[in-house]
């Protein structure tokens with residue numbers, strides 16, 4: 001995973017980039033072949049759990065409505081592309097000198113004509129031949145600018161594309177990896193490649209609980225509840241996983257999306273604890289930073305300028321070193337200039353290293369699971385060190401980063417004043433997820449699933 005586990009947020013508003021519909025940075029482009037027939041609604045608030053439905057016909061993206069009594073007799077469409085500017089397109093549209101200037105100035109009020117994206121579609125239509133009286137500019141997938149002529153006067157308005165809300169329930173049974181899960185549920189309504197977005201989102205939601213490369217076993221399974229905003233042409237404007245259950249080995253891991261009125265979107269377990277866990281600020285309790293993270297630093301032993309890709313904490317020999325986060329030990333022992341060191345893999349994204357130890361703590365060896373705050377070793381000066389200190393590295397996707405600059409997951413629980421609302425949202429969603437039954441073939445692993453079922457008995461208890 002090279003994606004930021006934080007994601008780019010769920011606030012992706014209207015935009016031309018369909019990849020934003022799943023709220024993932026640089027996500028995959030969704031396909032377009034979808035048929036949904038629901039009440040037309042405008043998009044709701046970002047925080048609302050259920051945007052208010054607003055029925056009514058709204059012009060679609062591809063057709064400009066015209067009065068039935070006077071259908072356009074001529075219409076055309078042109079596309080901005082390299083070497084063909086807006087001015088040229090309008091000049092060819094038969095607007096006349098004054099009309100051309102009016103239309104261009106109205107478009108300028110909305111967008112910079114010099115910055116129109118290639119591929120933007122401009123439609124013209126006329127009720128009388130050789131006399132264009134409507135120009136429509138598709139600004140993005142959700143908005144178009146419509147210019148109308150009455151006599152010799154042009155006026156403009158913005159048309160928004162309506163979206164339909166739908167809710168999908170999709171499950172998957174894992175045979176080899178998450179990416180090749182056998183899907184069930186409302187799969188027929190998924191856009192092409194939309195299942196990949198579901199996998200990516202699951203990997204984000206469960207980044208702290210599941211290492212999707214190492215922890216996955218055949219028979220693991222998941223169910224997700226997805227709410228989408230779908231455009232009339234079938235493209236997905238926005239999709240949110242509202243709730244998920246992941247069954248990994250003998251663990252049942254529920255995650256419910258909840259947005260407090262004043263907070264960001266977050267996923268919580270049944271107790272209202274955030275599924276994202278925070279790192280400790282420092283691996284030593286009361287020790288000062290003696291050397292911070294930098295790209296260039298004079299190395300006192302090598303007598304060379306080199307980057308310092310970690311943080312040094314000055315401390316006496318033997319001071320206990322604590323794991324800053326839960327994870328699995330990947331190295332424990334001597335490693336070149338690090339001296340005696342421990343490396344912990346926290347999830348598929350984050351690792352930490354603790355170097356120059358005088359000794360590794362008892363029982364700490366590769367493959368061992370450690371808890372956050374657990375003592376993993378003791379300060380020393382093994383390896384390339386001139387004085388006792390801890391050299392601490394924080395790696396994101398294998399690259400040392402300054403932990404103070406990395407936006408670390410906050411992992412805050414549901415605020416008290418929202419607990420009652422969270423409880424009812426959680427119960428409703430997990431109950432609906434439970435109603436999506438696993439296919440018969442998946443019953444093999446059901447014993448583990450029952451044992452770890454998040455909704456059996458967990459409901460309501462805090």
Ligand SMILES: [Zn+2]
Nearest residue numbers: 310311312391
């Ligand atoms: Zn250092």
